[in-house]
Amino acid sequence: MSMSTDHPHVIDVSNLSISLKNDNNSIAITRDVSFSIGRGEVLALVGESGSGKSVTALALMQLLGGNLSISSGQIVLTAIDGYSADIAKLGRNGRQIEAIRGARMGMIFQEPMSSFSPVHTIGAQIAEVVTVHEDVGRKEARRRSAELLAKVGIPDPVGALDRYPYEFSGGMRQRAMIARALVCGPSLLIADEPTTALDVTIQGQILDLLSKLKDELGMAILFITHDLGIVAQMADRVAIMYAGSIVETGSVREIFRRPSHPYTRALLEAVPRLGDIDERRRINPIAGSMPNLFEPPSGCRFHPRCPVAVHPRCSLERPPTFGSGGRLVECIHGEAELAR
Ligand SMILES: Nc1ncnc2c1ncn2[C@@H]1O[C@H](COP(=O)(O)OP(=O)(O)OP(=O)(O)O)[C@@H](O)[C@H]1O
Ligand code: SF4
Ligand SMILES: [Mg+2]
Structure with a gap:
């Protein structure tokens, strides 16, 4: 089947914000996260520890716990059987979300022992x-x-x-x-670091298995990983997450060849060309550390670590998003970068 408008994305996430509510205030943990995944497509969600990958994955299934909740945005699931719903509107419990969870959407994660x-x-x-x-x-x-x-x-x-x-x-x-x-033949599989705990040989086998099953079942996969080798092997497109925002999205080729956000470039520093990434590599540590999401920096959340920040603008204003469709960059230099 083609990916024309007759066959919309399996999942269309737009402007999803997740917040943490305390007694008298609410902090945005993720803000305006947008991405979509088509049938048979794998989107890798990549970013440092604490950037908000797992909370995003949990929100997609209405599995946020504790004081976390979806504060705005849409999560439109259009299943292979034609069923469509905005999961953000469904709430955590109830017949509709329970019918989706485990059936039209499946999830696998790092530690299978705790899931059985x-x-x-x-x-x-x-x-x-x-x-x-x-x-x-x-x-x-x-x-x-x-x-x-x-x-x-x-x-x-x-x-x-x-x-x-x-x-x-x-x-x-x-x-x-x-x-x-x-x-139950899900339309979307969410895989949150599913092979991190496994040794390399078993990891390879599980990844091959997921690729094979994806082709066979035509499902969309949201694949969360730290491992750029796995991104290159598994994904069609990549979304780079930093401190609760998706700062860049593109095809695997675009992200590896022409990273346009300073954070993506920092992540990829050790991986200059797509042809060189056949060996397994972890994300390179980059200077500075991820901000505490409970007290995020003002303006662009990357500004304290950004080598090309423009002061004072980057510390005052949230940067605009440039690009269209599956190629987006959230940075004041985004327009120039994409035109390069
Ligand atoms: N139940 C919760 N209550 C409060 N804060 C939470 C909760 N779960 C996660 N957080 C916070 O939300 C932020 C994002 O966490 P998340 O687990 O999504 O990160 P991650 O990108 O998946 O990291 P990792 O790569 O380590 O798995 C962190 O600051 C974390 O402390
Ligand atoms: S908006 Fe400014 S601080 Fe943020 S990534 Fe771009 S240049 Fe760096
Ligand atoms: Mg996680």
Whole structure:
């Protein structure tokens, strides 16, 4: 299917802001986050620790906890079956969001042990997702679960149904978590650093598996990672997040070849050309540290670390966003940079 207007993005996030409410004030943790992902497309969300990647991912599923909440913006999901809803409007509980979570949207993350209950079998926990979301019996749910375990490469999938999470290795648990996230055929998969805890060989296998399943199922993937090697391997497009804002988006090629935001350039310093990034690299530490999001800098949040800041403008005004479609830069130099 083409990506024309007849087939809109699977997910369209616009101006999403998440805030932390205390007794008498509210602090914007993320502000005006916008991105979209089409069918069969992988968007990598990249940024330093604490930049707001996980809270953004959680907001997409209405899973923000504690005092965090969506303060503005839209999260329009248009599922492969044609169902469409603005998740930002749904609230944390209720029939509609519960029907979406785990079915039209799936999520996998770093630590599969905490996502499975230790006291129930793997099979029961995957089958439960099916019976909650679909009108099928126990036997059919079990058959589907075994089918998914086979798809993710678990040997003896029928036998594996009756085993407990602690009987699986880390890599196997990760595969089982993927099976559970995919058993209802989601339109969007959110993967929050899903391979960070795994050794390199297993990591490679899981990434290959995700690519294969994505092509097979045509789903969109939001892939959160620190690892630029993984970005180059997995992603079609990249969104760079800094201190709660997406400062640049572009195709993998554009981001690696012509990074236009000073922060993106700092991140990529060790990776000068796309051809050189076949080896695994972590984000280079850059001078200074990420601001505390509870007391963010004024103006451009990157200004205290920016080598090309224009004073006093950058510390006073929030920079405009330049570009269009999938290529955006939030920086006062953005227009000139994009024209280079
Ligand atoms: N439940 C919460 N209550 C209050 N603040 C939170 C909560 N969860 C996250 N935060 C804050 O929100 C900000 C963004 O956190 P987030 O976990 O999204 O970062 P991240 O980009 O995923 O980092 P990492 O790469 O380390 O996973 C941080 O300042 C964090 O302290
Ligand atoms: S707006 Fe100013 S401080 Fe922010 S990245 Fe651009 S030049 Fe640097
Ligand atoms: Mg995180």
